Each structure stands twice: as C-alpha cells, then as structure tokens.
Amino acid sequence: MHSSVGHQNLPSEPVDIRLIVADMDGTLLDDAGNPPPRLRRVLALLRRRGVLFSPASGRQYATLARLFSGVDDGMIFIAENGTHVVRDGRELGSDPLDPAVAARLVKKVRGLADGGIDVGAVVCGKHRAYTERADEAFLAQVAKYYVAHESVEDATAVDDEINKIALFDFGPAALTTAPALAEFTETHQVVVSSEHWIDVMNRTANKGAALRRVQQDLGITPAQTLVFGDYLNDLEMLDAADWSFAMANAHADVLDRARYTAPSNNDDGVLRTIERLLRLPATHNG
Structure with a gap:
C-alpha cells in the first residue's frame, strides 16, 4: 500500500x-x-x-x-x-447570482451549442437544477451531480434563486467552452472544475x-x-x-x-x- x-x-x-x-x-x-x-x-x-x-x-x-x-x-x-x-x-x-447574469450565461451557451460545441447549461437553483437540453446523454451527466433537476423550455425564466451556472462540455472544457466565456471573467469566476465541467459564480464565491x-x-x-x-x-x-x-x-x-x-x-x-x-x-x- x-x-x-x-x-x-x-x-x-x-x-x-x-x-x-x-x-x-x-x-x-x-x-x-x-x-x-x-x-x-x-x-x-x-x-x-x-x-x-x-x-x-x-x-x-x-x-x-x-x-x-x-x-x-x-x-x-x-x-x-x-x-x-x-x-x-x-x-x-x-x-446567489444576479438573475440577469444567469440569463446572459444561458443565452451564451445556446449560442455555443448553435455554433457546434457539444455543451449544455445547468441552472443551479437552491431548490433544484434546470436544463433546457434534454437529450439522454446530457441528462445522464447532469443526474450524477444534480438529483433534484428538471427540464424546462426556458431556463432564463425559472422561479428560484440561482447559486451558479454549470456547463457540461462533452469535449475538453478548458479548450472549448472556457475561452468562449472570457467576457464573464472580468466580473465573475469562471472555474474549470473538471475535464468537462465549468462553473460560473460570483467572484466572492x-x-x-x-x-x-x-x-x-x-x-x-x-x-x-x-x-x-x-x-x-x-x-x-x-x-x-x-x-x-x-x-x-x-x-x-x-x-x-x-x-x-x-x-x-x-x-x-x-x-x-x-x-x-x-x-x-x-x-x-x-
């Protein structure tokens, strides 16, 4: 040993x-x-x-x-x-995050996905997590970390306090998604928390x-x-x-x-x- x-x-x-x-x-x-x-x-x-x-x-x-x-x-x-x-x-x-910032992040991830990056956002509320992306492969990753979660049509409109936004990138997150979030790094923390996950939080958190x-x-x-x-x-x-x-x-x-x-x-x-x-x-x- x-x-x-x-x-x-x-x-x-x-x-x-x-x-x-x-x-x-x-x-x-x-x-x-x-x-x-x-x-x-x-x-x-x-x-x-x-x-x-x-x-x-x-x-x-x-x-x-x-x-x-x-x-x-x-x-x-x-x-x-x-x-x-x-x-x-x-x-x-x-x-908690400012709801306006959370909404900007969700929209940013929508744009990344539309541009071909295999990524999805998890809006991490105090009561549960919310996702717009609902395919089985993505939800399987979400379920590992968020047992209380639900799929919604519009994650910018959830009625919950938002702790953070988590992004799951099926590719190397540090090389694909993280650089695309540069606009948020001046005011918030953009943390690569594993090979595929990125968390965006308040700078104080x-x-x-x-x-x-x-x-x-x-x-x-x-x-x-x-x-x-x-x-x-x-x-x-x-x-x-x-x-x-x-x-x-x-x-x-x-x-x-x-x-x-x-x-x-x-x-x-x-x-x-x-x-x-x-x-x-x-x-x-x-």
Whole structure:
C-alpha cells in the first residue's frame, strides 16, 4: 500500500483536528463515483471524537444529502462550490447570482451549442437544477451531480434563486467552452472544475470563502482544519487549512498549492490519511 507522502513529513503524534473538509469527485469518491465502503464507520469514529466532517463539492445540496443520508446529523454541506452552505436542513450561507447574469450565461451557451460545441447549461437553483437540453446523454451527466433537476423550455425564466451556472462540455472544457466565456471573467469566476465541467459564480464565491465563514462561525482555526482536494475549484479551500492535502491524482496546480499529498482517490487516500493523522482504529477489515 502507498503511504501518505507530502512536501513535509507528517507528525508521529495525533493532530488536533476539529474539522475535516473533503471534495467529492476525484477526492473522496473513486473514479466510478463510489464512496469508500468503510466511510460510514469512519464518520462514526469521527463523531465520537467530536470531529466535524464537511463534504465540499460542486454538487448540489440535495445530491450530497442523499449520499450522506443517515449520517448527516450536524454535518456541514458546502454545496455548489461554496455558493450554498447547509447544516441540518438550515441554510448557513449563500451567494446567489444576479438573475440577469444567469440569463446572459444561458443565452451564451445556446449560442455555443448553435455554433457546434457539444455543451449544455445547468441552472443551479437552491431548490433544484434546470436544463433546457434534454437529450439522454446530457441528462445522464447532469443526474450524477444534480438529483433534484428538471427540464424546462426556458431556463432564463425559472422561479428560484440561482447559486451558479454549470456547463457540461462533452469535449475538453478548458479548450472549448472556457475561452468562449472570457467576457464573464472580468466580473465573475469562471472555474474549470473538471475535464468537462465549468462553473460560473460570483467572484466572492468559492469553497475557500465558504470554509472560512464556517471556521469563523464555529471557532475553528486553520490549524485545526484538514482539507482534501484534487481540482482547480479546490484551490481556495486548501489555502484555508494548515492541513491541506492534494490527492496523488490531483491537477498539477493543486499538487503545488497543497502542503501535503494523499494517496489517490482510487487508493482510499482520504480515509487512510484521516486514520493516520487522527490515529483512528483501523477499519479496513471491519
């Protein structure tokens, strides 16, 4: 088995960690989108230690809540790349888009699609996600991250607060769709969150900003915070924790930014690192 490696040696003594924040796709979940089989056992151990666990993802709150159903009591969900933070069904913070900006983005994506780019927009509302594109291949991608979604004729006219606009590009998003959104980069964040997904949010919104608000509200310091990430939308979140880990499979910029490296998402890197740092009893065979 691989051991955790990093820019510095890990301490031999248990670390005082009060909050653990983990990205989902490419980090906690394996490449098939499955959580580690022993995740719930580790979460139970953390709960007994008084350590909070927080999923931080581009996924919507409803999707995260379903994934952690039954073990979500007191859990803090940093959803929609930090634009929507929820605990025990109560919203702790949000940073919604101006509806006019959301409408401009939807129209921009319509134009890109008309021009031959295989792309579609997901309007990420607080209550559900909305899509105009309704073909099976596109909706299959949407359903992975947005369990509460519906197809609409006009996504510029939905009656919901909009957290962000997510774009799925069947090609390499960084090379096709991202450059076409240059007009939005002056006023908003245009984040390539994976090979095929791009998120457009307010400039003030990111996982790191959401995490810092959570730390302030709970009186938890960066020195008591452990964070795991793998892609560009995790960079600010890594900056908010002294114990910042990039997955071995992470984007090069993430590997450079994090203080430490964890084994890959397919090697159960998050749980193995947690167990090592907090000296949890091994649950591999439990």
